[in-house]
Every structure is written in C-alpha cells, then in structure tokens.
Amino acid sequence: MPDATGPDQIFQRALTNGEIMLPRCDDCGAYHFFPRVLCPHCHGTAISWHPASGKGRVHTTTVVRQKPERGGDYNVCVVELEEGVRMMSRVEGIAPGDIVIDMAVTAFVGGAEGQPAVLFKPAEV
Numbered sequence: 001m002p003d004a005t006g007p008d009q010i011f012q013r014a015l016t017n018g019e020i021m022l023p024r025c026d027d028c029g030a031y032h033f034f035p036r037v038l039c040p041h042c043h044g045t046a047i048s049w050h051p052a053s054g055k056g057r058v059h060t061t062t063v064v065r066q067k068p069e070r071g072g073d074y075n076v077c078v079v080e081l082e083e084g085v086r087m088m089s090r091v092e093g094i095a096p097g098d099i100v101i102d103m104a105v106t107a108f109v110g111g112a113e114g115q116p117a118v119l120f121k122p123a124e125v
Ligand SMILES: [Zn+2]
Pocket: 025, 026, 027, 028, 029, 030, 039, 040, 041, 042, 043, 044
C-alpha cells in the first residue's frame, strides 16, 4: 500500500486538482523538486507546500526526432522555475526546433501518458 501522504502523492494530488504545488523548506526557505521528505539544502524536515508562480525559463532543450505517424518530433526541456527549481518537461504550442534557451515559459497542468503532468507553453509577451 503506497503512502498516501508522501511528498510525491501530495504533488500528484494537487496536479489532479489542476494545481502546481511546490515543496519549500521552512527551515532554510528554499524550494526543491522533486518532492522529498528531507530538504536537499539543509536536511530539514519542515516542508510546506506553496502554489507555483508558473513562471519559468528554458534551461536546456532537446528535439526528439520521431516519425510523423508516431506523433512527429517533440521536445524535452529542463525548465527553471522562478522559485529556483528545475523540472524536466516539454513546451507545447511551438515547433520543437523553435524553442531556445532562456525563453520565458508558463507552466500549466496538462496530460502526459494519461497522467496529469506539469507542461509549459511560451509565455505571453
Ligand atoms: Zn532547507
């Protein structure tokens, strides 16, 4: 029986409700990701959850080539959020090759492989 109150479950449950929540350590004030029981910065255990601003910038981007009949090319990006944490995800609504490093993106809750997941789209300017 999986622990229904573990950090991964809290994160996933928020996603199911359409919310992106990030864990922050109350001892040192730093955000971290993936969710963990111990703060990776100071090993504190006073973790609280806060809604993400959704603002981020592309840190790395890779185009994954795929045949059109299998869905076509797509991108894998690491996005650094305003909170200082990095998430591996993808940016939608733009051709994979048009994504550039440091591009401003906005997080949203979308679906990936049938699961709610944090995805990104180009930020409105
Ligand atoms: Zn800490």
